[in-house]
Amino acid sequence: MMHIISQSFSSSSLHHCTLKLFSKTISSSSSKLPHYKTKSQFKWRTNHVFVQTNPLLSLLETKCKYMNQLKQIHSQMILTGIFSNVFASSRLIAFCALSEKVIHFLVSCGFLEDAYKVFDDSSVRDLVSWNSMINGYVRSGRSREALMVFEKMKMASVEPDEVTIIGMVGACGQLENLEFGRKLHSYFRDKCLYFSIPLCNALMDMYMKNGSLNEAKALFDRMDERTVVSWTIMISGFAKFGCLDEAMRLFNEMPERDIVQWNALIGGYVQAKRSKEALVLFQEMQTMNIKPNEVTMVSCLSACAQLGALDIGIWLHHYIKRHKLCLTVSLGTALVDMYAKCGHIEKTLQVFHEMPIRNSLTWTAAIGALAHHGNGHDALSYFLKMVDSGLRPDDVTFLGVLSACRHGGLVEEGKKFFTQMTTKFKIPPKSKHYACMVDLLGRAGLLEEAYELVQGVSNEADASVWGALFFACRVHRNIEMGEKAALKLLELDPGDSGTYVLLANMYVEANMQHKARDVRKMMGERGLQKTPGCSSVEVNGNIFEFFVTDKTHPQSDQIYECLIQLTGHIEIVEYFPYIRYDLLFDSNVYSAW
DNA sequence: GTCACATACC
Numbered sequence: 001m002m003h004i005i006s007q008s009f010s011s012s013s014l015h016h017c018t019l020k021l022f023s024k025t026i027s028s029s030s031s032k033l034p035h036y037k038t039k040s041q042f043k044w045r046t047n048h049v050f051v052q053t054n055p056l057l058s059l060l061e062t063k064c065k066y067m068n069q070l071k072q073i074h075s076q077m078i079l080t081g082i083f084s085n086v087f088a089s090s091r092l093i094a095f096c097a098l099s100e101k102v103i104h105f106l107v108s109c110g111f112l113e114d115a116y117k118v119f120d121d122s123s124v125r126d127l128v129s130w131n132s133m134i135n136g137y138v139r140s141g142r143s144r145e146a147l148m149v150f151e152k153m154k155m156a157s158v159e160p161d162e163v164t165i166i167g168m169v170g171a172c173g174q175l176e177n178l179e180f181g182r183k184l185h186s187y188f189r190d191k192c193l194y195f196s197i198p199l200c201n202a203l204m205d206m207y208m209k210n211g212s213l214n215e216a217k218a219l220f221d222r223m224d225e226r227t228v229v230s231w232t233i234m235i236s237g238f239a240k241f242g243c244l245d246e247a248m249r250l251f252n253e254m255p256e257r258d259i260v261q262w263n264a265l266i267g268g269y270v271q272a273k274r275s276k277e278a279l280v281l282f283q284e285m286q287t288m289n290i291k292p293n294e295v296t297m298v299s300c301l302s303a304c305a306q307l308g309a310l311d312i313g314i315w316l317h318h319y320i321k322r323h324k325l326c327l328t329v330s331l332g333t334a335l336v337d338m339y340a341k342c343g344h345i346e347k348t349l350q351v352f353h354e355m356p357i358r359n360s361l362t363w364t365a366a367i368g369a370l371a372h373h374g375n376g377h378d379a380l381s382y383f384l385k386m387v388d389s390g391l392r393p394d395d396v397t398f399l400g401v402l403s404a405c406r407h408g409g410l411v412e413e414g415k416k417f418f419t420q421m422t423t424k425f426k427i428p429p430k431s432k433h434y435a436c437m438v439d440l441l442g443r444a445g446l447l448e449e450a451y452e453l454v455q456g457v458s459n460e461a462d463a464s465v466w467g468a469l470f471f472a473c474r475v476h477r478n479i480e481m482g483e484k485a486a487l488k489l490l491e492l493d494p495g496d497s498g499t500y501v502l503l504a505n506m507y508v509e510a511n512m513q514h515k516a517r518d519v520r521k522m523m524g525e526r527g528l529q530k531t532p533g534c535s536s537v538e539v540n541g542n543i544f545e546f547f548v549t550d551k552t553h554p555q556s557d558q559i560y561e562c563l564i565q566l567t568g569h570i571e572i573v574e575y576f577p578y579i580r581y582d583l584l585f586d587s588n589v590y591s592a593w
Numbered sequence: 594g595t596c597a598c599a600t601a602c603c
Contacts, residue, residue, distance in 0.1 A: 104595065131595040138596095166596045201597035232598035239599095263599040270600095298600040305601095333601040340602095364602040396602050432603070 103129050107136030112145075130158060135167040143171035162199055169202040173209035181206045201229050208237030232260050239268020259293055267299045275303035279312065292319075294331050301334040305341035313338040327355065333362040340369030360391045368400035376408025383417075395427050402436040406443070414440045431457070435464040442472020447481060463492045470499075474506050482506055497528045 103122075106115035119125065119133050130153050137146035150168055153160065160168075165184055172181030185203055188195065200223055207216035220226070220234050231254040238247035244265075251257070251265055262285050269278035282300050285292065292300075297320055304313035317335060325331070332355040339348040348369045355362060363386040370379035383401050386393065393401075398421050405414030418437050421427050429437075434457050441450040447469075454461050454469055466488045473482030486503040493499070500523040507516035544553065553559060 107595090126594095128595050133595095135596060161595095163596045170597080196596090198597040203597095205597070227597080229598045234598095236599060260599045265599090267599060293599095295600040302601065328600090330601045335601090337601065359601095361602045366602095368602065394602085399603060430603090 104132045131163045138170045143174040146171045166202045169206045173206040178210040205233045236264035263295045275306040278303045298334040301338040305338045310342035337365045345373045364397040371404035376404040379404035406440040431462045435468045438468040497530045
């Protein structure tokens with residue numbers, strides 16, 4: 001037995017070893033243990049005789065490095081399908097049932113429910129078990145449960161140590177509970193306990209996640225000794241809150257760098273919608289011979305998605321294949337999203353179907369892509385498949401579903417899913433969902449129904465919802481309701497020059513020149529300028545940005561000539577019977593000014 | 594033994 005366990009578990013021999021290990025173990029204790037073949041016959045064995053005679057457990061008791069091997073066995077069990085065999089899986093858990101280590105083992109495998117069962121059942125719980133449970137929940141993003149365990153710990157009069165506090169501080173970061181985080185900080189300070197580097201890092205991270213950059217900075221400045229993690233927390237914190245100059249300053253200042261800080265910085269630029277600069281950083285990183293990893297790729301693909309930079313996106317896809325980067329769920333999803341946003345629907349679906357594992361975000365990206373491409377029915381059937389496979393849709397998924405209905409003019413389906421969203425899936429609609437529904441109803445000419453929906457929005461409809469109604473009113477020439485919507489829009493956002501322009505346009509179309517003049521006057525009095533629209537296009541890996549009536553590009557004349565030809569070729573689907581396409585396709589709505 | 598950093602759908 002000893003021999004089998006201590007030999008190395010190479011991937012080819014592991015399966016064999018695992019089976020051998022189990023058959024040996026089971027047969028070695030067969031005199032004390034009857035063979036249980038079915039679920040009902042099996043009983044949880046945790047008696048002392050079994051524990052003492054179990055060689056695996058005694059090894060676990062002495063040397064924890066076997067934990068890693070146990071983990072390997074476990075993952076092999078899942079891969080080979082043995083884990084679904086109740087007998088084998090229960091055996092594995094039973095091997096260790098009396099050991100506190102099993103809690104850590106189960107936690108590290110993500111089996112928090114099982115871990116908690118063992119934890120809850122055990123009569124003796126040491127501090128490490130408490131900490132394992134708490135940190136297990138925090139790492140899985142289940143901080144509320146971590147908090148509950150912490151409360152229980154307090155009731156059991158177990159004094160928390162530094163590791164407990166680190167876990168709880170992490171929970172405060174996730175739950176955005178700055179107040180409790182500060183309390184934990186002062187608890188440590190008041191007890192005059194030593195602030196280790198991990199504790200300082202955890203506190204800084206908590207302050208950063210709660211947006212308290214100053215408190216994080218103060219801690220950072222006071223640290224005598226810092227690790228790469230300390231620097232990373234500061235860089236990513238500043239980057240997340242858009243303080244990119246500060247992030248860059250720290251990045252340049254830090255003594256030693258690894259890939260994580262590059263990723264934090266690139267991710268910051270992408271989140272700040274400064275994707276071009278993010279890609280420049282990526283290039284810089286490569287000239288410095290730093291190997292990008294999966295996380296880098298995810299951010300860069302997201303940058304390409306924002307910019308519509310298909311060529312660079314394809315290059316990144318090749319890079320991933322060439323360098324055999326692991327196609328994680330995030331990376332696959334980022335690829336799906338990049339192809340979708342760059343308008344390459346075939347590749348979007350190909351990558352989607354090639355992915356070995358997909359989660360709800362992957363499905364959401366695909367549904368959104370199909371919706372955006374006008375394949376409304378496909379989007380809906382993907383949604384049904386997603387739900388069928390047991391994945392939970394979220395508010396973003398429903399945005400895709402509703403916009404699929406909107407683009408396809410599927411009014412009845414839209415209404416059905418909008419209702420299901422709250423009743424079946426318990427997802428409260430946000431203003432974007434309302435805006436989508438108002439748009440769907442509005443385009444179909446159901447203005448009264450749309451207006452009713454706007455009135456029914458909890459916490460008052462925001463500008464996007466009124467904007468959708470205003471658009472529908474303009475399309476269907478309902479001046480009275482359009483006026484109402486526009487005035488509401490001006491009340492909500494008096495600085496949005498677009499509303500004034502569109503309202504004036506509506507009046508002009510309705511031959512109400514005097515009212516149009518009034519609106520323009522109002523805009524002038526409020527000192528508003530029309531904001532120019534901007535779009536970008538990628539050609540041979542270069543990204544070009546164009547503003548409305550922009551003539552700065554050297555080939556401007558040819559570009560406009562091409563644009564005019566393209567506009568002439570656009571097939572107009574007669575979806576809105578009353579729409580004035582000549583006005584929509586006029587070089588821009590602002591040209592009348 | 595347990596603990597601290599970067600990533601995808603709006």
